[in-house]
Amino acid sequence: MKDAETYSAPMARAFMALLVAATMLSASFGASFSAGFDGLSRASEPPHDPPHDPPRELPGLHNVVPYTGSGSEAFYSGSAPEGDAGFDALVKLGIKTVISVDGATPDLARAKARGLRIVHLPIGYDGFDDARKAELVRAVRDLPKPIYLHCHHGKHRSASAAGAVAVSLRWMTNEAAAARMKVSGTGVGYRGLWSCVAKASPMDAATIDAARGDFPEQTKPESLVASMVAIDEALDNIQFAVAATDAAKRGASAADAAEIADLLRILEKDEGVERMAKSVDFRALLRASSTQAGALEKLLGEGSSAGVPEAVGRLRESCKDCHVKHRD
Ligand code: HEC
Structure with a gap:
């Protein structure tokens, strides 16, 4: 260890201890990972x-x-x-x-x-x-x-x-x-x-x-109107699923609730949308609505029926909260 000579003795000892610990850690880590990997790759x-x-x-x-x-x-x-x-x-x-x-x-x-x-x-x-x-x-x-x-x-x-x-x-x-x-x-x-x-x-x-190979680093988000149309469709799907009182259908509509939460979250981050709304509370209303959609997604994903109609109602209220102020 020639390099260790440039350190003071206690520092060199501390350094060595660290080095040993790090080596042991990475060795055990690497061993367990590659053992699992090799085992699988040989077997299948x-x-x-x-x-x-x-x-x-x-x-x-x-x-x-x-x-x-x-x-x-x-x-x-x-x-x-x-x-x-x-x-x-x-x-x-x-x-x-x-x-x-x-x-x-x-x-x-x-x-x-x-x-x-x-x-x-x-x-x-x-x-x-x-x-x-x-x-x-x-x-x-x-x-x-x-x-x-x-x-x-x-x-x-x-x-x-x-x-x-x-x-x-x-x-x-x-x-x-x-x-x-x-x-x-x-x-x-x-x-x-x-x-x-x-x-x-x-x-x-x-x-x-033959696939597109320009690999864009940014794809423009949907316009506000296009997002709203998609949100509305997804909410309709959920409404049908809830009315059907079928556990599997309710579970499937978790994807619709996730889509609503996601579209609202993306709009919240879209600077163009915020400028268009010309209002500071627009983002807060988007976030509140997205949160309601996320809560509904969780309920639907769990397959429960308890509280679902109420959660849909709260989501609809959150849409209205914004529409009365910024749309209608
Ligand atoms: C933070 C504000 C906000 C929230 C939250 C919001 N919207 Fe909207 N929505 C708007 C605005 C603004 C428009 C009008 C857009 C335009 O015409 O340029 C709109 C338009 C719409 C439209 C009409 C689209 C069209 O064809 O012109 C529908 C449908 C709609 N929203 C559904 C919903 C639903 C369902 C929710 C809740 C899950 C929701 N919105 C939540 C602001 C919001």
């Missing part, structure tokens, strides 16, 4: 199935679940990175490319400050079409790895997109991808997202090459 085809560890919670990153391999080939699903902590955690994970399937505009400033490549290809809670799937597959195939794919919570949309991509690239079977979505915590009611993974199949290189 295809070889990329990572171990079924529970989702990881990191500073500013939630629900981090690998959808293939480790090291430089790793491909994760998770939540949107929160603030500096979230982006620093991505850097620590070694991530080179961040793909957002969330509707919200990505935090480009924080990403660029850390040299991260950003791609923004939003999908809905009801799933995605073949064109969007092919774009996602192409981005994951062609861009620098490791790759982190996220939505907002990292449970439903990112899990489905990651699963469909992994199947398309022959990294996972449909069954393994569905098992992985369960690890991410995808709700049973999100039928469109499950069916996108069930329907996915290996894609040939020519089909992937």
Whole structure:
């Protein structure tokens, strides 16, 4: 240890102790991870199935679940990175490319400050079409790895997109991808997202090459009116499901409530919308309505009937609160 000579003796001892501790930690970590991975890859085809560890919670990153391999080939699903902590955690994970399937505009400033490549290809809670799937597959195939794919919570949309991509690239079977979505915590009611993974199949290189390859780092949010129309449709779906008093249908409409919460949350962050409203309380009203939609999503996702009509009523009230002030 030639370098240690430049330190004072107590400092060198402290440094060595730290070094030993760090080495032991990383060795045990690495061993358990690669043991699980190697074990699986030897036992089953295809070889990329990572171990079924529970989702990881990191500073500013939630629900981090690998959808293939480790090291430089790793491909994760998770939540949107929160603030500096979230982006620093991505850097620590070694991530080179961040793909957002969330509707919200990505935090480009924080990403660029850390040299991260950003791609923004939003999908809905009801799933995605073949064109969007092919774009996602192409981005994951062609861009620098490791790759982190996220939505907002990292449970439903990112899990489905990651699963469909992994199947398309022959990294996972449909069954393994569905098992992985369960690890991410995808709700049973999100039928469109499950069916996108069930329907996915290996894609040939020519089909992937034909997909859009400009990998936009920002996709413009829907206009206020388009969002409102989508919100209204989703609320109608919920109303029908609740009237049907069918537990499975109620569960399925959790996806509709999630969509409402998400669209309102995105509008809240959309600067163009705020300017248009010319009002400081517009954002607060959006947030209040989004919160009601989130509460309804939770109830519906739990499959309970208790309190659902009341929660729908509170959501409708929150729409009205804004409409009387800013629309009617
Ligand atoms: C924070 C304010 C706000 C909230 C919350 C809000 N809206 Fe709206 N909504 C508006 C505004 C403003 C318009 C008018 C947009 C325009 O015409 O440019 C509108 C328009 C609409 C329209 C008419 C769209 C069209 O075709 O022109 C519908 C339907 C609608 N909202 C449904 C809803 C529902 C359902 C909710 C609650 C789940 C909701 N809104 C929550 C502000 C809001």
